[in-house]
Amino acid sequence: MTTPSxxxxxxxxxxxxxxxxxxxxxxxxxxxxxxxxxxxxDRGTRIIEHRDQAESFQFWKRxxxxxxxxIERAAKADGFLMGSRDAATAKSDISSMLLDHLSMxxxxxxxxxxxxxxxxxxVEDFTRGPGDTIxxxxxxxxxxxxxxxxxxxxxxxALETDMQxxxxxxxxxxxxxxxxxxxSVSGFEPVGIPEFWMSRSVYSLEQAVMARLGQSYEVCLDHxxxxxxxxxxxxxxxxxxxxxxxxxxxxxxxxxxxxxxxLHSVYAYMSGQKVPTWMDGxxxxxxxxxxxxxxxxxxxxxxxxxTMRDVEELTNLLPQVAxxxxxxxxxxxxxxxxxxxxxxxxxxxxxxxGAQNETFxxxxxxxxxxxxxxxxxxxxxxxxxxxxxxxxxxxxxxxxKFVWLSHExxxxxxxxxxxxxxxxxxxxxxxxxxxxx
Numbered sequence: 054m055t056t057p058s059x060x061x062x063x064x065x066x067x068x069x070x071x072x073x074x075x076x077x078x079x080x081x082x083x084x085x086x087x088x089x090x091x092x093x094x095d096r097g098t099r100i101i102e103h104r105d106q107a108e109s110f111q112f113w114k115r116x117x118x119x120x121x122x123x124i125e126r127a128a129k130a131d132g133f134l135m136g137s138r139d140a141a142t143a144k145s146d147i148s149s150m151l152l153d154h155l156s157m158x159x160x161x162x163x164x165x166x167x168x169x170x171x172x173x174x175x176v177e178d179f180t181r182g183p184g185d186t187i188x189x190x191x192x193x194x195x196x197x198x199x200x201x202x203x204x205x206x207x208x209x210x211a212l213e214t215d216m217q218x219x220x221x222x223x224x225x226x227x228x229x230x231x232x233x234x235x236x237s238v239s240g241f242e243p244v245g246i247p248e249f250w251m252s253r254s255v256y257s258l259e260q261a262v263m264a265r266l267g268q269s270y271e272v273c274l275d276h277x278x279x280x281x282x283x284x285x286x287x288x289x290x291x292x293x294x295x296x297x298x299x300x301x302x303x304x305x306x307x308x309x310x311x312x313x314x315x316l317h318s319v320y321a322y323m324s325g326q327k328v329p330t331w332m333d334g335x336x337x338x339x340x341x342x343x344x345x346x347x348x349x350x351x352x353x354x355x356x357x358x359x360t361m362r363d364v365e366e367l368t369n370l371l372p373q374v375a376x377x378x379x380x381x382x383x384x385x386x387x388x389x390x391x392x393x394x395x396x397x398x399x400x401x402x403x404x405x406x407g408a409q410n411e412t413f414x415x416x417x418x419x420x421x422x423x424x425x426x427x428x429x430x431x432x433x434x435x436x437x438x439x440x441x442x443x444x445x446x447x448x449x450x451x452x453x454k455f456v457w458l459s460h461e462x463x464x465x466x467x468x469x470x471x472x473x474x475x476x477x478x479x480x481x482x483x484x485x486x487x488x489x490x
Contacts, residue, residue, distance in 0.1 A: 076116050077123040081150060084109040092182030103179040103437050113157050124154050125255040135253050147249060147443060156441045158259055159267040159457065161378040167271045168339055168382035168393045169278040173433040174466060175373050183230040183460050187434030188223040191466045226434050226462035233269050234456040243444060243454035266457045270439045275397060277463045281431045282424045285469040287481040291315040296322045304414030309486040311344035312351045316388035319425055319483060328427035328479045331370050338390040340423040341399035341407065344485050345384060352387065359385050367391060413490065420484035427479035430468050436460040
């Protein structure tokens with residue numbers, strides 16, 4: 054499929070006038086006045102411009118639905134979306150306005166199966182580039198007193214003049230350039246999006262972009278984050294409703310599946326390890342679909358639909374959800390866990406991600422991993438959120454190729470001391486089986 058080309062003229066285009074009016078004009082003014090930074094990377098051989106998108110992104114989120122028809126009119130004025138292709142003022146290339154809209158949509162659109170983006174501690178710093186380090190704060194608690202007298206002050210006696218060491222530290226993570234189009238990797242080549250010209254509405258174009266680029270970014274980000282959670286060496290099994298770290302302890306009659314009594318024990322175990330909870334006193338738990346089905350069956354009539362109030366409560370607990378989209382994959386709050394469901398891992402055969410053969414008291418069985426975790430276990434740094442880019446070489450107007458690019462870093466804060474001796478273990482694999490023993 055080839056894409057039509059247009060002559061570029063120096064006179065103002067129809068879309069230029071449209072982009073100076075209404076909400077679209079406000080958005081463009083905010084975007085164009087934002088601070089920018091020329092970032093040099095790849096040993097000084099490449100330069101890219103980063104823009105502080107915070108204000109324009111917030112404006113776009115608040116006004117997305119009202120902006121959409123204005124964006125569509127501007128795109129059609131440039132000859133896209135089946136607009137006036139022969140107009141003398143039609144642009145030859147896709148406007149940055151349209152690409153920015155689609156990039157922000159890609160950042161905030163999430164499939165229900167991709168849940169891990171909701172949990173990390175996130176820091177944004179647009180002044181950094183690939184190869185630079187970005188600092189993610191890691192908070193630790195001060196020492197706890199052993200007696201109430203430690204807090205009992207003596208009237209008239211001056212307080213201690215020395216200070217405690219601040220109970221915080223920062224974890225350095227190296228930013229990477231992520232994206233589609235890595236050379237010589239089959240199935241990850243740039244993609245064509247003829248819908249820029251062939252769609253009749255911006256909504257139809259959005260669907261095409263989300264299918265070809267948005268889904269690719271989601272897969273990459275979800276995998277990047279969840280591998281950090283899976284770096285824990287902590288593993289727990291269901292031994293007749295109690296926790297054990299030894300698979301051989303699970304024998305005949307001990308169940309071994311995902312049950313309510315097991316989760317109560319896991320919560321007690323993590324609380325006993327003084328793992329920090331979320332602000333409401335709960336932990337997070339991502340179940341694979343088989344475990345989620347077992348749990349639904351086990352709780353029976355206690356199962357209830359998730360309400361808007363539940364979602365609002367959860368959004369307040371997860372800052373990244375409030376920034377980048379809506380809660381996805383949420384099953385509800387049970388046994389002091391906020392439970393999410395995914396089919397992105399643990400559903401394959403032995404040796405695939407989250408699935409492994411182990412020796413129970415009954416013999417060799419296939420176990421599947423869910424992930425239980427405390428607060429602030431994983432960190433994520435963002436220098437450039439995902440951006441849609443068009444290849445400048447379009448073979449003389451015959452073909453348009455597109456990729457997504459982002460500059461991000463993901464690392465462990467407190468997953469397991471095996472990653473770094475300073476880390477507290479806050480993540481465990483809960484390995485369960487398909488059929489109770």
